[in-house]
Amino acid sequence: MGKVIVITSGKGGVGKTTTTANLGTGLAAAGQKVCLVDTDIGLRNLDVVLGLENRIVYDLLDVVEGNCRVRQALIKDKHFGESLVLLPAAQTREKDAVSPEQMVELMAQLKEEYDFIILDSPAGIEHGFKNAIAGADQAIVVTTPEISAVRDADRIIGLLEAAELYDPQLIINRVRPDMVRKGDMMDIDDIDDILAISILGVIPDDQDIIVSTNRGETVVMDKKSRPGQAYRNVVRRILGEEVPFMDLQERKIMHWFKRILSGEAQ
Amino acid sequence: MFEFITKLFGGSDGSKNKAKERLRLVLVHDRASLSPGLVAALEAELIEVISKYLEIDEEGLDVSFDEGDDSVALIANIPVKNVKRKI
Numbered sequence: 170m171g172k173v174i175v176i177t178s179g180k181g182g183v184g185k186t187t188t189t190a191n192l193g194t195g196l197a198a199a200g201q202k203v204c205l206v207d208t209d210i211g212l213r214n215l216d217v218v219l220g221l222e223n224r225i226v227y228d229l230l231d232v233v234e235g236n237c238r239v240r241q242a243l244i245k246d247k248h249f250g251e252s253l254v255l256l257p258a259a260q261t262r263e264k265d266a267v268s269p270e271q272m273v274e275l276m277a278q279l280k281e282e283y284d285f286i287i288l289d290s291p292a293g294i295e296h297g298f299k300n301a302i303a304g305a306d307q308a309i310v311v312t313t314p315e316i317s318a319v320r321d322a323d324r325i326i327g328l329l330e331a332a333e334l335y336d337p338q339l340i341i342n343r344v345r346p347d348m349v350r351k352g353d354m355m356d357i358d359d360i361d362d363i364l365a366i367s368i369l370g371v372i373p374d375d376q377d378i379i380v381s382t383n384r385g386e387t388v389v390m391d392k393k394s395r396p397g398q399a400y401r402n403v404v405r406r407i408l409g410e411e412v413p414f415m416d417l418q419e420r421k422i423m424h425w426f427k428r429i430l431s432g433e434a435q
Numbered sequence: 436m437f438e439f440i441t442k443l444f445g446g447s448d449g450s451k452n453k454a455k456e457r458l459r460l461v462l463v464h465d466r467a468s469l470s471p472g473l474v475a476a477l478e479a480e481l482i483e484v485i486s487k488y489l490e491i492d493e494e495g496l497d498v499s500f501d502e503g504d505d506s507v508a509l510i511a512n513i514p515v516k517n518v519k520r521k522i
């Protein structure tokens with residue numbers, strides 16, 4: 170019996186889709202059977218982030234309306250085939266075309282077949298959010314270290330608890346070690362202080378993410394990438410391992426050397 | 436040079452402390468206004484505790500949050516009708 174995890178945020182553009190793609194790919198690489206579901210109806214993106222946009226025939230709406238069988242709509246990943254599949258969102262319809270009841274039923278079906286079902290959800294707290302959380306067993310909230318994103322994360326945590334999805338976990342995305350060092354960006358401890366929920370991971374702000382997304386690949390597969398490493402750590406934590414947070418200080422020394430060598434330090 | 440050293444050791448001039456303080460205040464307000472049940476439950480328990488010591492006018496009781504520039508206070512206005520002679 171699989172587990173359904175919803176990736177949510179409140180504020181838009183903080184990295185839900187990127188996180189969904191990387192955790193899904195990372196879990197598949199760790200030997201799990203994974204199904205990713207894009208619930209962002211009308212604004213689908215998970216397909217392009219995974220580089221699968223050319224293979225779509227059916228979508229989530231076709232499945233719940235019975236135009237096709239679930240299997241027919243699932244798109245196999247380029248690298249992992251049957252063990253990583255995507256159910257794309259409908260691009261042409263209204264957000265309320267799917268109901269929470271239909272989502273619960275679909276999740277029950279997918280849980281028979283997959284170890285992890287990961288739902289990418291739309292920004293906001295309206296219909297799409299309610300659909301995405303309806304069939305979920307667990308929630309991961311993504312935020313960036315900015316006031317507005319953390320505030321919205323707090324709101325989402327409240328709504329998740331009201332919907333009886335207890336103990337959501339937090340991923341802090343787009344952390345900039347250089348700004349943290351200068352005291353210009355909130356750090357893990359600061360956000361932990363304020364939200365008081367368990368932190369599942371910290372992902373640095375890094376151009377690797379943009380480069381890999383351009384190519385339709387996920388950064389978690391890039392052995393040398395720092396955000397890739399950060400996502401691999403999150404995957405291990407999801408699988409129950411205890412992994413310490415990535416050391417941002419290590420980089421501080423390197424950064425300092427670089428500055429001195431380049432004469433910038435004066 | 437001095438500026439460089441203070442920056443290197445994370446001088447306290449960083450803007451994150453300001454962010455943290457503002458966030459803390461805005462969340463007090465958000466959470467209080469988003470869970471109306473919170474104030475009602477607080478009122479009910481206040482009445483229960485205070486009634487052990489004082490006779491109060493439950494109808495006139497008013498509990499609210501008062502926002503200042505850099506703080507939020509809980510304001511309770513509780514009309515007292517009588518003080519018990521002994522507990």
Ligand SMILES: Nc1ncnc2c1ncn2[C@@H]1O[C@H](COP(=O)(O)OP(=O)(O)OP(=O)(O)O)[C@@H](O)[C@H]1O
Nearest residue numbers: 181182183184185186187292343373374375378379
């Ligand atoms: N750690 C990171 N470093 C650099 N860029 C990032 C990082 N995380 C996300 N991005 C970029 O930020 C943008 C938004 O990310 P993404 O689409 O994953 O957010 P989202 O929460 O799904 O947005 P929406 O709310 O619109 O669905 C993308 O261009 C992505 O490449």
Ligand SMILES: [Mg+2]
Nearest residue numbers: 185186209214
């Ligand atoms: Mg998205």
